[in-house]
Amino acid sequence: MGLDYEGQWLKRQGYLRAFDLTQSGARCYDPRFMEKIVSLAKRRGFVFQSSEIYGGLNGFWDYGPVGVELRKNLKDSWWRTMVQKRDNVVGLDTSIVAHPKTWVASGHVENFTDPMVDCKKCHHRFRTDEVTGKQCPECKGELTEARKFNLMFKTHVGAVEEESSIAYLRPETCQSIFTQFKNVVVTSRQKIPFGIAQVGKSFRNEITPRNFIFRSREFEQMEMEFFVRGAESSHWYDYWVEERFQWFLSLGINKDKLRKRVHDKDELAHYAKGCTDIEYQFPFGWSELEGIADRGNWDLSQHSKSSGKDLSYFDEEAKEKFVPCVVETSAGVDRTFLVLLADAYHEEKAPTSEEGKEEERIVLRFHPRIAPFKAAVFPLSRKLSEPARRLEHELRQSFTTDYDDAGSIGKRYRRHDEIGTPYGITYDFESETDQKVTIRDRDTMKQERVAISQVKEYLAEKLKGA
Ligand code: ATP
Numbered sequence: 001m002g003l004d005y006e007g008q009w010l011k012r013q014g015y016l017r018a019f020d021l022t023q024s025g026a027r028c029y030d031p032r033f034m035e036k037i038v039s040l041a042k043r044r045g046f047v048f049q050s051s052e053i054y055g056g057l058n059g060f061w062d063y064g065p066v067g068v069e070l071r072k073n074l075k076d077s078w079w080r081t082m083v084q085k086r087d088n089v090v091g092l093d094t095s096i097v098a099h100p101k102t103w104v105a106s107g108h109v110e111n112f113t114d115p116m117v118d119c120k121k122c123h124h125r126f127r128t129d130e131v132t133g134k135q136c137p138e139c140k141g142e143l144t145e146a147r148k149f150n151l152m153f154k155t156h157v158g159a160v161e162e163e164s165s166i167a168y169l170r171p172e173t174c175q176s177i178f179t180q181f182k183n184v185v186v187t188s189r190q191k192i193p194f195g196i197a198q199v200g201k202s203f204r205n206e207i208t209p210r211n212f213i214f215r216s217r218e219f220e221q222m223e224m225e226f227f228v229r230g231a232e233s234s235h236w237y238d239y240w241v242e243e244r245f246q247w248f249l250s251l252g253i254n255k256d257k258l259r260k261r262v263h264d265k266d267e268l269a270h271y272a273k274g275c276t277d278i279e280y281q282f283p284f285g286w287s288e289l290e291g292i293a294d295r296g297n298w299d300l301s302q303h304s305k306s307s308g309k310d311l312s313y314f315d316e317e318a319k320e321k322f323v324p325c326v327v328e329t330s331a332g333v334d335r336t337f338l339v340l341l342a343d344a345y346h347e348e349k350a351p352t353s354e355e356g357k358e359e360e361r362i363v364l365r366f367h368p369r370i371a372p373f374k375a376a377v378f379p380l381s382r383k384l385s386e387p388a389r390r391l392e393h394e395l396r397q398s399f400t401t402d403y404d405d406a407g408s409i410g411k412r413y414r415r416h417d418e419i420g421t422p423y424g425i426t427y428d429f430e431s432e433t434d435q436k437v438t439i440r441d442r443d444t445m446k447q448e449r450v451a452i453s454q455v456k457e458y459l460a461e462k463l464k465g466a
Pocket of ligand 1: 172204206213214215216217218219220221288289290291330331332333334335
């Protein structure tokens, strides 16, 4: 696949690896589309390469001013849906570095590994499953035997760097939910069935970070562990698979591009009864966004055994003590973010101010609830900046808004189409006399004249339920 100038530039900057761009077959439908998303994300301040001025750091990303708003909206939506709107799920925020015994008990020290091979010629390192039966992507060098590679980042706690001070950056957020289970039960007075949820950073030293923010080395997870009696776990498993699927739909994601993939028996961990992935049809193929698993009581039992602490639950009504089973829901913030960008991205022809002429526009059709800005205010001329700013400041108290007075109105519309702002409000010279502004709808591009005193109500009505 040839690369145009922009593609070459993105590749040089490390935004895309050659592997992503040259990979062929069912997993790679449209590499050009991915380039467009990455380029837009940088151009408009959604995502930048980490440490870009130093040449970047592979597998790490920074979220820009527009990106942080989108990210926050998506995490808020998850938190409201999973914790605040339910009376049987509580939140938790635990440290990134936990006692190293945590990762021995969970099996990560022993088993959190990927088999990897090196190319003897170009010295690139690949996950074995990525190159099995395929050509080594950039050269045709011979591959080494597969070796185990632990994906946890190691660090040292304290001043002395010795074996006993080794600790790990957590590779998933859920283990501390298990280790804090007893404290949460006692303080929250929750009764089984109930859940503990957490949103936070995780770290995995992925051998081949790729596909932009899809697989990175530092990422964020939204996880929930729902504690149940063993006999009820299948019921809750089915319940959470459906709930989680509905959440993605509530973000406005195209239903046809989402699917549930039930794991085959041979894919399951030995202790798990079932696992379903929610997958999205990314530009590079169907891939996991979230996993929902019926995990039995493996996690609590392991930590109980390893710590010597009793992590069982006492049911006061039934006068019965048992180690609860758990149904886990585990989603990625960054992967969901990528889905929101890819799913909202549209290119279309739009009329221009010149009669009969059309131009291409890029528009992100975000659901208004998650759009970074709900409205933007544009003064037609800088001479009108004072009243326009006043209006924007007033709206800012109720909605996330932006003020933009740079370039032609057409350019400003385009900029806000590209960051998915649902409403563009133009303050023109007539506004001075009729006390009205023009509000343009991002999707239909229809314009309406609305009294300045009514703009707040107008937006509130349009964004109702969002
Ligand atoms: P994969 O098979 O794609 O490596 P996984 O099955 O190892 O994913 P889990 O351990 O189930 O992933 O993690 C739960 C979620 O965390 C994933 O569905 C994904 O959304 C997110 N996630 C996992 N690894 C990464 C990563 N390297 N970069 C970004 N998000 C990730």
